[in-house]
Amino acid sequence: MLTSTAKKSPLEIWLLAIRPRTLPAAAAPVIVGSALAFYDDAFQFLPALAALLGALLLQIGANLANDVFDFKKGADTSERLGPPRVTQMGLLTPGQVYIGMIIVFALAALIGLYLIYVGGWVILGIGILSIVSAIAYTGGPFPLGYHGLGDIFVFLFFGLAAVCGTYFVQAGRVTNFVWLAANPIGLLAVAILVVNNLRDIDTDRAAGKKTLAVRFGARGAQVEYLALLAIAYLVPLLFIALNFDLIWILLTSFSIPLVLPLIRIVLHERGRALNAALAGTARLEFMYALLFAVGLLLARWL
Numbered sequence: 050m051l052t053s054t055a056k057k058s059p060l061e062i063w064l065l066a067i068r069p070r071t072l073p074a075a076a077a078p079v080i081v082g083s084a085l086a087f088y089d090d091a092f093q094f095l096p097a098l099a100a101l102l103g104a105l106l107l108q109i110g111a112n113l114a115n116d117v118f119d120f121k122k123g124a125d126t127s128e129r130l131g132p133p134r135v136t137q138m139g140l141l142t143p144g145q146v147y148i149g150m151i152i153v154f155a156l157a158a159l160i161g162l163y164l165i166y167v168g169g170w171v172i173l174g175i176g177i178l179s180i181v182s183a184i185a186y187t188g189g190p191f192p193l194g195y196h197g198l199g200d201i202f203v204f205l206f207f208g209l210a211a212v213c214g215t216y217f218v219q220a221g222r223v224t225n226f227v228w229l230a231a232n233p234i235g236l237l238a239v240a241i242l243v244v245n246n247l248r249d250i251d252t253d254r255a256a257g258k259k260t261l262a263v264r265f266g267a268r269g270a271q272v273e274y275l276a277l278l279a280i281a282y283l284v285p286l287l288f289i290a291l292n293f294d295l296i297w298i299l300l301t302s303f304s305i306p307l308v309l310p311l312i313r314i315v316l317h318e319r320g321r322a323l324n325a326a327l328a329g330t331a332r333l334e335f336m337y338a339l340l341f342a343v344g345l346l347l348a349r350w351l
């Protein structure tokens with residue numbers, strides 16, 4: 050439970066807005082993309098670091114955008130079940146959050162200039178689309194998250210674009226293996242969103258936010274969650290079928306013990322209790338990415 054507004058410092062309030070617990074999920078695709086570059090003897094530290102900083106800033110900017118736009122659209126009310134949002138709580142004004150969002154995206158764009166220098170104009174296109182999508186998820190005349198398109202865009206930008214973009218700025222190309230490796234990371238990122246939407250299904254429906262959970266119901270969201278996790282853990286088997294030297298990627302299976310409690314929560318809990326599954330799925334994606342990366346490093350060394 051939060052303390053009163055008067056007892057919170059500006060730093061504490063902005064940390065609430067930034068939501069640091071979401072940042073490991075933003076780092077996960079960069080970890081995998083960089084490990085793939087290392088495996089292919091193409092790793093470059095500075096582009097990898099810039100990709101990581103850019104991914105973190107994009108996630109923070111998206112968090113700020115969601116904070117203010119969901120409030121403006123009435124999706125965040127006093128009945129909110131998720132982590133605290135500063136605009137809804139009155140800790141920051143919408144104008145302050147707007148300014149913070151612009152500053153964060155501007156910093157991401159500055160880092161993007163270096164990545165454009167390294168990777169060429171294709172990175173400019175990815176960067177622009179990433180920022181526009183982060184804002185358009187809950188903002189603008191056609192908010193993606195309010196029309197059931199959030200799952201697709203999370204997969205595209207937090208999976209394919211992030212992993213492949215990280216690899217590209219280091220290697221100057223993208224291989225079929227890289228495209229394949231981006232899939233489980235994107236699927237696990239979508240799984241985080243599915244838990245979020247399952248938790249908020251009633252308040253989203255009342256606000257006219259037509260997520261897939263609202264469109265297809267709680268059972269549909271549960272099935273989607275199970276399918277996303279199942280496919281994510283099947284992808285390493287496909288890697289091994291294509292190249293047995295990559296058997297070390299099966300290290301990802303060591304994260305399966307994290308999966309079982311999450312499935313129980315998603316199948317049997319509702320409302321605020323799903324916050325545990327939300328945080329747990331974010332941890333799962335990060336752990337999966339780390340194990341995937343370690344598997345690639347071992348495959349390269351051994």
